[in-house]
Amino acid sequence: MWARPSAGYAAEQPAGLIRQRYHYVVSERSSMRxxxxxxxxxxxxxxIEDVIPKIERAMREHANxxxxxxxxxxxxxxxxxxxxxxxxLTGQEPVAGFRVYETFPKxxxxxxxxxxxxxxxxxxxxxIITGFRVGVIRTGAIxxxxxxxLAREGADTVAMIGSGTQARSQLVAANAVRxxxxxxxxxxxxxxxxxxxxxxxxxxxxxxxxxxxxxxxIEDADIVISATRSKTxxxxxxxxxxxxxxxxxxxxxxxxxxxxxxxxxxxxxxVTDSLAQLDSYGEYTKPYFLSETKHRERIRDLGDVIVxxxxxxxxxxxxxxxxxxxxAGTEVVVANEVFKNLAGQ
Numbered sequence: 300m301w302a303r304p305s306a307g308y309a310a311e312q313p314a315g316l317i318r319q320r321y322h323y324v325v326s327e328r329s330s331m332r333x334x335x336x337x338x339x340x341x342x343x344x345x346x347i348e349d350v351i352p353k354i355e356r357a358m359r360e361h362a363n364x365x366x367x368x369x370x371x372x373x374x375x376x377x378x379x380x381x382x383x384x385x386x387x388l389t390g391q392e393p394v395a396g397f398r399v400y401e402t403f404p405k406x407x408x409x410x411x412x413x414x415x416x417x418x419x420x421x422x423x424x425x426x427i428i429t430g431f432r433v434g435v436i437r438t439g440a441i442x443x444x445x446x447x448x449l450a451r452e453g454a455d456t457v458a459m460i461g462s463g464t465q466a467r468s469q470l471v472a473a474n475a476v477r478x479x480x481x482x483x484x485x486x487x488x489x490x491x492x493x494x495x496x497x498x499x500x501x502x503x504x505x506x507x508x509x510x511x512x513x514x515x516x517i518e519d520a521d522i523v524i525s526a527t528r529s530k531t532x533x534x535x536x537x538x539x540x541x542x543x544x545x546x547x548x549x550x551x552x553x554x555x556x557x558x559x560x561x562x563x564x565x566x567x568x569x570v571t572d573s574l575a576q577l578d579s580y581g582e583y584t585k586p587y588f589l590s591e592t593k594h595r596e597r598i599r600d601l602g603d604v605i606v607x608x609x610x611x612x613x614x615x616x617x618x619x620x621x622x623x624x625x626x627a628g629t630e631v632v633v634a635n636e637v638f639k640n641l642a643g644q
Contacts, residue, residue, distance in 0.1 A: 331423075336637060338430035344640040347439045347468060348475040350633055354440040355447070355605065357388060357632045358572070362602030365390030368627040370579035379403030386628015393419025396631035398434070416634040425638040435468050437633045438623065441572050442546055443472025445621040446522060448604055449570060449611055450544035454521035455480040460513055460533050461526035462486040462495035465548055469524050474503050482507040483516040486527070514538055525549055529557045536561030541616040548623045552580060556588035563594040566620035568611060572601050573626040589622070598622070 360366040367387040374381040379402045387395035396416035403410070414428040446454075454477050459466055462484055470482060482505055486492045492509040500507040510516050513534035517523055526548040527533055536559050539545065545566065549557035563569055569589070571577050577598065580587045589595055601621070604611040612619050 333424055334426040334638075334641070336426060336428045336641070338432040340641070341428060341430070341432040341436070341637055345436065345633070345636050347436050347443065347471045350436055350440040350636060351443045351447075351472060351475055353632050353636055354437065354629055355444045356391070357629055358444060358602035358605055358626065360388055360390045360602075361626065361628075362600065362606045362608060363390070366626075366628050368573060368575065368629075370573075370576045370582075371625075371627070373583040376401075376403075384625065384627045384630060386626075386631055388419060388628060388632060392635070394425075394631055394635040395419050396425075396634060398630040400434075414630050414634045416631045416638065425635065428634055428637060431464075433630050433633050433637070435464055437629045438465060438548070438625065439468025439472040440633070441623055441626065441629065442469045442524070442548070442621070443476050444605075445546060445570065445572070445601060445623070446473045446544060447476040448601065449568070449619040449621055450477060450522050451542055451612070451615050454544065456519065456521045457482045458513075458516040458520035458523045459484040459495075459526070460486070460516060460524065461549070462488075462491040463526065463528075466495065466524070466526040467499065469526050469546065469548065470499055470507075471503070473522060473524070474505065477522075479503075479505055481505070483510045483520065484508070485510050485513050485516040522546070525557050527557050530555035531557075532559040533557050535559075536565050539565050539618055541618060544612075544619045544621070546621045546623060551588045551622065551624075552585040553588050553591065554585060560588065560592060560594075562620060563589055563592070563597075565618055567617040568613075568619045569594060569598045569622065570601050570604055570611065570619065571598055571622040571624055573624050574598065574600050576624045576627065577622065587622075587624070602626075 357366055361368055372383040381401050383397055383399050385397035394416055398414045400412040411429050414433050416425045457473055484492050484495050496507045496509040517538045522544045524546045525533055530550050547558045577587045599609040603609040
């Protein structure tokens with residue numbers, strides 16, 4: 300299993316130093332101090348393996364009606380948009396809040412995301428997190444929950460299509476829920492896949508091999524994960540074999556999808572983390588690539604699978620497909636863990 304690696308300066312410092320380096324917002328009315336936390340501080344206090352059970356619990360709560368998770372709100376700002384995801388966990392350990400990011404051209408420095416969380420009982424703000432790590436950790440953890448509930452027992456070989464930050468987080472999460480033995484990674488740029496292989500082999504103490512084609516990665520794999528920016532399919536659906544679990548993370552709107560509809564044709568079970576989000580894309584952009592196909596009615600909510608309302612994998616021969624779109628409120632669950640851990644230092 301994974302031990303959290305060093306994550307920059309903050310991860311290498313004693314806890315007291317990490318806390319002293321916070322910035323604070325001070326309320327003049329209440330004299331309250333609200334911490335502003337950075338990516339380095341997030342990585343210093345939580346890892347994906349810590350968050351997976353929290354995200355799994357949030358999905359259970361969602362299935363049971365205790366997580367409010369509406370679709371994203373997109374604000375047209377001219378040259379770009381502001382995108383808000385908000386949610387409230389009202390069951391055990393209540394918390395509420397939101398994340399906001401933007402879609403402006405990235406040709407100026409200073410782009411970031413904000414996550415703001417509030418105590419779900421008192422309404423007191425816990426703090427603000429700036430940066431990108433909460434989103435990466437949360438998306439990785441969601442993928443880990445999907446692998447836990449949809450991949451075959453004993454699955455130990457991963458085909459990774461993609462070699463960026465999200466691919467790394469997906470692999471860390473998969474390794475946290477399955478005893479992996481072998482990983483094969485493909486991305487079009489040789490240097491990127493070789494760098495991924497070297498880094499992740501050391502981090503996870505696994506055999507991670509860079510290969511020359513998607514076919515070389517997928518053949519005889521148990522788990523196939525695509526985490527790319529490609530707007531065209533990155534592998535042929537005919538490469539899939541009975542028993543595989545498939546996760547798709549990258550662009551998947553109609554006409555700009557990283558996997559072909561043939562993957563859904565081959566799949567016995569199709570699951571997503573948020574049907575509400577999947578169905579809402581068409582309100583502000585293109586529909587999800589499966590929304591206007593025969594497969595839409597087949598898609599199940601992962602929370603419903605976890606609590607037994609809907610079946611997931613029913614056979615070792617099933618091909619399962621997980622379409623990751625982002626369950627609202629899960630960023631706030633991660634932020635809550637960050638602030639709890641920081642308060643305990």
